[in-house]
Amino acid sequence: MIDALEAIRGRRSIRRFRDEPIPDDVLEQVIDAACWAPYGTERDERAFIVLAGQEKARLTDFLRERLAEVLPTLSDGPSRQILRWASSLMPMIEDAAVLVVALTEIEHEGAELSIASAACAIQNLMIAAHALGLASCYVTGALYLADEICHLLEAPYHTLVGLVPLGYAEDGERTRKQFPAVSWRGFARREADDLPGARQVDISEMARARPGAGERTDGDRPPGGRSRDPQCARPGGVRGHIGTARAGS
Numbered sequence: 573m574i575d576a577l578e579a580i581r582g583r584r585s586i587r588r589f590r591d592e593p594i595p596d597d598v599l600e601q602v603i604d605a606a607c608w609a610p611y612g613t614e615r616d617e618r619a620f621i622v623l624a625g626q627e628k629a630r631l632t633d634f635l636r637e638r639l640a641e642v643l644p645t646l647s648d649g650p651s652r653q654i655l656r657w658a659s660s661l662m663p664m665i666e667d668a669a670v671l672v673v674a675l676t677e678i679e680h681e682g683a684e685l686s687i688a689s690a691a692c693a694i695q696n697l698m699i700a701a702h703a704l705g706l707a708s709c710y711v712t713g714a715l716y717l718a719d720e721i722c723h724l725l726e727a728p729y730h731t732l733v734g735l736v737p738l739g740y741a742e743d744g745e746r747t748r749k750q751f752p753a754v755s756w757r758g759f760a761r762r763e764a765d766d767l768p769g770a771r772q773v774d775i776s777e778m779a780r781a782r783p784g785a786g787e788r789t790d791g792d793r794p795p796g797g798r799s800r801d802p803q804c805a806r807p808g809g810v811r812g813h814i815g816t817a818r819a820g821s
């Protein structure tokens with residue numbers, strides 16, 4: 573198995589999978605890695621629903637159907653763009669051997685901490701998957717239908733944080749187009765090539781140089797995140813609960 577740093581740098585978002593099952597012991601290690609991620613809330617209320625076979629097909633059929641119903645009702649705008657992107661990603665979710673649904677309950681500390689904690693678990697999951705020869709992608713395109721998905725999966729007390737298709741990657745190019753800005757301060761000397769994965773920039777200059785004075789531009793990232801478009805407001809869901817399986821100590 574590759575080491576942690578190699579796994580972190582080697583992981584890429586993969587959107588095409590081979591038709592090959594994942595051995596149970598490999599899948600269990602990946603889910604266990606997710607369960608060991610740090611959490612910032614008092615109680616760890618993250619939950620994972622691991623879907624394969626007919627159970628996965630039930631969710632993907634539902635998503636296909638709902639996207640086909642909702643898309644024609646939306647006018648041009650970010651919501652429509654996000655859902656069109658989500659539709660184009662359906663084959664990725666359908667072809668993956670397994671689909672992990674990452675959920676959390678929003679704790680009293682607030683959504684930021686609950687969702688950040690779930691995102692840490694998703695990152696653990698993707699790194700472990702890569703270390704074990706699997707490919708994955710963090711998919712948020714379906715968040716528009718989050719409450720309906722939780723209802724379908726009988727997890728109405730939970731909030732959907734992301735879907736993570738898992739499988740063996742089809743061959744293909746795996747490039748990374750963008751990196752975060754890193755600004756070293758208080759160090760005697762730093763050369764740009766000290767940290768090959770990052771852009772060495774003056775962060776305040778970078779903000780000023782943005783088009784639209786501070787408005788976010790997403791560059792090459794596919795639309796998939798939450799949107800401020802009012803059409804993206806999610807319908808309120810019924811609340812219930814599911815049991816959460818815990819990692820062994």
Ligand SMILES: Cc1cc2nc3c(=O)[nH]c(=O)nc-3n(C[C@H](O)[C@H](O)[C@H](O)COP(=O)(O)O)c2cc1C
Nearest residue numbers: 583584585709710711712713748793794795796797
């Ligand atoms: C919070 C989050 C949401 C994302 N949503 C989507 C998505 O809905 N669809 C998708 O194809 N990729 C999605 N991605 C994957 C990013 O596009 C990808 O991580 C980014 O382009 C960098 O590429 P890399 O993961 O291969 O390094 C998401 C990633 C994160 C962290």
